[in-house]
Structure formats: C-alpha cells, structure tokens
Amino acid sequence: MTTTPAKLMLRALSGEITERPPFWLMRQAGRYLPEYRATRAQAGNFLDLCYNPRLAEEVTLQPLRRYGMDAAILFADILLIPDALGQPLDYLEGEGPVLDPVRSAGELSKLNPENIHKTLEPVYETVSRLSSSIPSDCTLIGFAGAPWTVATYMVEGRGSKDYVNIKKWMYGDPAGFSALMDILVEATIAYLLKQVEAGAEVVQIFDTWAGVLPDDEFRKWVLGPTKRIVEGLRHHHPDLPVIGFPKGVGGNIIDFVEETGVTAVSLDTGTPLDWAARNVQTRVPVQGNLDPILLVQGGAAMENRIAEIINRLKSAPFIFNLGHGIIPQTPPEHVGALSQLIRDGSPS
Ligand SMILES: O=C(O)CCc1c2[nH]c(c1CC(=O)O)Cc1[nH]c(c(CC(=O)O)c1CCC(=O)O)Cc1[nH]c(c(CC(=O)O)c1CCC(=O)O)Cc1[nH]c(c(CCC(=O)O)c1CC(=O)O)C2
Structure with a gap:
C-alpha cells in the first residue's frame, strides 16, 4: 500500500526542508484577475461576495486554476469580524472600508459579541466547500485579522496614516481599550475554530499594523492577544x-515568535533575508517576502529577487510568498512567471 505524501505546505510548516519551497501569495484572489472582477460584478458588492459561499x-x-499554488486561502476579509459584531461597515469604491467608529469604552455596548456565527455562517460554508473542491495536494488556509489591526479600522473608522484615535484611547484609557481587545480576542478564537472545524488546515493571523506601536504597547496589544488566540486554538486543536x-x-519579530507560540511567521518585505535566516528561521519556518511591486514590474528584476530569496532561505524550512498582498495593478502573467520559476527553477 502506498501512502499519500503529505502536502508540501504542511511539510514545510512541520519543519521539513522541502525539495522546492511551497508557494502561495497573500491576496492571490482578487482584483488583478479579470475572472475575479467578473464574479465580483455578479455578486453585487464586496460583502455580498464574502457572504456568498x-x-x-x-x-x-x-x-489555483491558473497558477497551481500549494495553498488556497479562504476568500474573505479581516473586517468581517466587526461586521459580525454589529458595527456598520461599507466598502466604498476607490476608498476602501468605512465603519461607524467605536472610540470609547461607553460605545462598546454597540457591539454584540453573542451571535457572531449567525453572520459568519456563510464563511464556514465556503471553507467546507473548499475543503472538498481544492486539489488534493493543496492546503487550505483560513485567516483572521489580529485584534490590534482589526481594532485600528474599528476605532479610526477607515484605513489610517497616523492612528491618532486608537492610540489616544489606548494611552488614555488602557482598561477600557482592553475591553475592546478582549471582545476581539474571543471573537477571533471562535471564528478561527469554526473555520478549522469546517476544514481549514492552517490559519494565518494578519497583524498588518503591528509595526506602528512602541515596544511596551507592542507587547500588550500584539504579543498578548496573539498568544491568547494561539492558546485558545491549540486548546482544541493541539497540532x-x-x-x-x-x-x-523589525527585530521584535524574535519576541513575537518566542512568546506567541506561532508555528511559522510571515516576513514583510523590509525584513533582511540574512538576518531572518540567522535569527528567525533558526526558531520557526518562515514565509515571504517578495516585494509585491516587483510582481507588478516583472522581468529580470522580479526573477533575480525571487532567486535571491530562495537561495538565502532554502537551507531551512521556508514557504515562498510576498511581503504583503498582491496589488490590483499586477499583470496576471507576472504571477505565471513567478509560479513557473518556483516550480521549475527557470522563468517561462
Ligand atoms: O486601505 C485600507 O486600509 C483598507 C484595505 C482593505 C482591507 N480589505 C479591503 C480593503 C480595500 C482595498 O484593498 O482596496 C477589501 C478587500 N479585501 C480583499 C479584497 C480582494 C482584493 O484585494 O482584490 C478587497 C478589495 C475588494 C474589492 O473591491 O473587490 C480580500 C482579502 N483581504 C485580506 C485577505 C487575506 C490575504 O491577504 O490573503 C483577502 C483574501 C485574499 C485571497 O483570498 O486571496 C486581508 C486584509 N484585508 C484588509 C487588510 C488590512 C491591510 C491592508 O490590506 O491594507 C488585510 C490584511 C493584509 O492584507 O495585510 C483590509
């Protein structure tokens, strides 16, 4: 009897050095693909798409059909949690998400953490469908935003440059602010557990704005909540x-890895590769970190950097990815060239 080889992505996550790096790309589904734009138009608005299994x-x-990535990431958004908590949310064309902001402990009563699954049920159905429709060698990733990053949108009411409102609340009323973070920690654990029960094999926690905090606050609002989420998940699913x-x-990524208990860490584009190989990859598998703009540029600039990243990180467990999500201006054929290069070691 032959046993099916375990999936490449899961092997890298378990600490194996694989024959080639598994790859997937943050925001691999999305506006850069004409077929996404067509389905999105069919769905109506963005939230309708997220909630249509x-x-x-x-x-x-x-x-996956075009490029055969080694992992599929559930199509959803980090702001479905505020939506499920009852915070009014809209995505405006050309502007991104707009929420009715929550800016003080007194306003937390506007949130209803009791029944988030009612809103999020279609997302679990999407996961469940995907677990049987993705190719058998492909790994299904579920995800959520980390509490800090999700809170930035909830408090600022939109994407922010300076985070004034959330930081004022955090510095001025840490106890009240921690009540919001507690709500988010609990909701995120519940949300991710449901995704895992529906078939997600891996989960990723996006803390996109973790880098705007001074280090004591980083410990309180990034390390602490992430550690609680990891523990909450592992209580039910130890592996x-x-x-x-x-x-x-920056260098705080070492404490992040040591203290939160994550299995692997995704490196942003600014993380130096040799430093990461010496200080991070010695602790956990790493994922990353091609500049998404090189994927817009394509050609030799992109190909040389892909080769460089692989060379410098291939001697320890490694998953190829970007340093942040694909942007809408990306030519689809450049993603094809990337996929070919990773799979065969040469450009198409
Ligand atoms: O400007 C801002 O601050 C809001 C950014 C924004 C968010 N959702 C959004 C938008 C509007 C937009 O992208 O135009 C709204 C959003 N989310 C998504 C899309 C699809 C696309 O990018 O074309 C879109 C654009 C919607 C559309 O108009 O069709 C989907 C999404 N968001 C996300 C993911 C997870 C992933 O990256 O793989 C995924 C799924 C990707 C997949 O299935 O392949 C996660 C997400 N959403 C969001 C963030 C925060 C940071 C950021 O991207 O700026 C993050 C985390 C991150 O990327 O680091 C918030």
Missing part, C-alpha cells in the same frame, strides 16, 4: 499550524 469558493479557486504576520515590527 458559491461565489467566494469560486474566487478562491480562480488563482494546528498557525502562521503569524506581524508586519513592520
């Missing part, structure tokens, strides 16, 4: 691989 499954599968993505935190 058949169409969300379809857009998750689209990049669940969890990938952390604390973007922009």
Whole structure:
C-alpha cells in the first residue's frame, strides 16, 4: 500500500526542508484577475461576495486554476469580524472600508459579541466547500485579522496614516481599550475554530499594523492577544499550524515568535533575508517576502529577487510568498512567471 505524501505546505510548516519551497501569495484572489472582477460584478458588492459561499469558493479557486499554488486561502476579509459584531461597515469604491467608529469604552455596548456565527455562517460554508473542491495536494488556509489591526479600522473608522484615535484611547484609557481587545480576542478564537472545524488546515493571523506601536504597547496589544488566540486554538486543536504576520515590527519579530507560540511567521518585505535566516528561521519556518511591486514590474528584476530569496532561505524550512498582498495593478502573467520559476527553477 502506498501512502499519500503529505502536502508540501504542511511539510514545510512541520519543519521539513522541502525539495522546492511551497508557494502561495497573500491576496492571490482578487482584483488583478479579470475572472475575479467578473464574479465580483455578479455578486453585487464586496460583502455580498464574502457572504456568498458559491461565489467566494469560486474566487478562491480562480488563482489555483491558473497558477497551481500549494495553498488556497479562504476568500474573505479581516473586517468581517466587526461586521459580525454589529458595527456598520461599507466598502466604498476607490476608498476602501468605512465603519461607524467605536472610540470609547461607553460605545462598546454597540457591539454584540453573542451571535457572531449567525453572520459568519456563510464563511464556514465556503471553507467546507473548499475543503472538498481544492486539489488534493493543496492546503487550505483560513485567516483572521489580529485584534490590534482589526481594532485600528474599528476605532479610526477607515484605513489610517497616523492612528491618532486608537492610540489616544489606548494611552488614555488602557482598561477600557482592553475591553475592546478582549471582545476581539474571543471573537477571533471562535471564528478561527469554526473555520478549522469546517476544514481549514492552517490559519494565518494578519497583524498588518503591528509595526506602528512602541515596544511596551507592542507587547500588550500584539504579543498578548496573539498568544491568547494561539492558546485558545491549540486548546482544541493541539497540532494546528498557525502562521503569524506581524508586519513592520523589525527585530521584535524574535519576541513575537518566542512568546506567541506561532508555528511559522510571515516576513514583510523590509525584513533582511540574512538576518531572518540567522535569527528567525533558526526558531520557526518562515514565509515571504517578495516585494509585491516587483510582481507588478516583472522581468529580470522580479526573477533575480525571487532567486535571491530562495537561495538565502532554502537551507531551512521556508514557504515562498510576498511581503504583503498582491496589488490590483499586477499583470496576471507576472504571477505565471513567478509560479513557473518556483516550480521549475527557470522563468517561462
Ligand atoms: O486601505 C485600507 O486600509 C483598507 C484595505 C482593505 C482591507 N480589505 C479591503 C480593503 C480595500 C482595498 O484593498 O482596496 C477589501 C478587500 N479585501 C480583499 C479584497 C480582494 C482584493 O484585494 O482584490 C478587497 C478589495 C475588494 C474589492 O473591491 O473587490 C480580500 C482579502 N483581504 C485580506 C485577505 C487575506 C490575504 O491577504 O490573503 C483577502 C483574501 C485574499 C485571497 O483570498 O486571496 C486581508 C486584509 N484585508 C484588509 C487588510 C488590512 C491591510 C491592508 O490590506 O491594507 C488585510 C490584511 C493584509 O492584507 O495585510 C483590509
């Protein structure tokens, strides 16, 4: 009897050095693909797409059909948690998400943590459908935003440059602010557990704005909540691989890895490769970190950097990815060239 070889992505996450790096790309489904734009138009607005299991499954599968990534990431968004908590949310064309902000402990009563699954149920159905429709060698990743990053949108009411409102609350009323973070920690654990029960084999926690905090606050609002989420998940699923993505935190990534218990960590574009190989990859598998703009540029600049990243990180467990998500201006054929290069070691 032959046993099926374990999936490449899961092997790298378990600490194996694989024959080639598994690869997937943050935001691999999305606006850069014409077939995504067509499905999105069919769905109506962005939230309708996220909550339509058949169409969300379809857009998750689209990049796999073209490029055969080693992992599929559930199509959803980090802001579904505020939506499920009852915070009014809209995505405006050309502007991104807009929320009715929550800015003080007194306003927390506007949130209803009791029944998030009612709103999020279609997402679990998408995961469940994907677990049977993705190719058998492909790994299914579920995800959520980390509490700090999700809170930035909830408090600022939109994407922010300076984080004034959330930082004022955090510095001025840490006890009140921690009540919001507690709500988010609990909701995130519950949300990710449901994704795992529906078939997600790995989860990734996106802390995109972790890098805007001074280090004591980083410990309180990034390390602490992430550690609680990892523990909450492992209580039910002791072997669940969890990938952390604390973007922009520089050397604090070492403490992040040591203290949160994540299985692997995603490196942003600014992380020096040799430093990461010596200080991070010696502790956990790493994922990353091609500049998404090189994927827009393509050609030799992109190909040389891909080769460089692989060379410098291939001697220890490694998953190829970007340092942040694909941007809408990316030519789809450049993603094809990347996929070819990783799979065969030469450009198409
Ligand atoms: O400007 C801002 O601050 C808001 C950014 C924004 C978010 N959702 C959003 C937007 C509007 C937009 O991208 O235009 C709204 C959003 N989320 C998504 C899309 C699809 C796309 O990018 O074309 C879009 C654009 C929606 C559309 O108009 O069709 C999907 C999404 N968000 C996310 C993921 C997870 C992943 O990256 O793989 C995924 C799924 C990717 C997949 O299935 O392949 C995660 C997400 N959403 C978000 C963030 C925060 C940081 C950021 O991206 O700036 C993050 C975490 C991160 O990327 O680091 C917030």
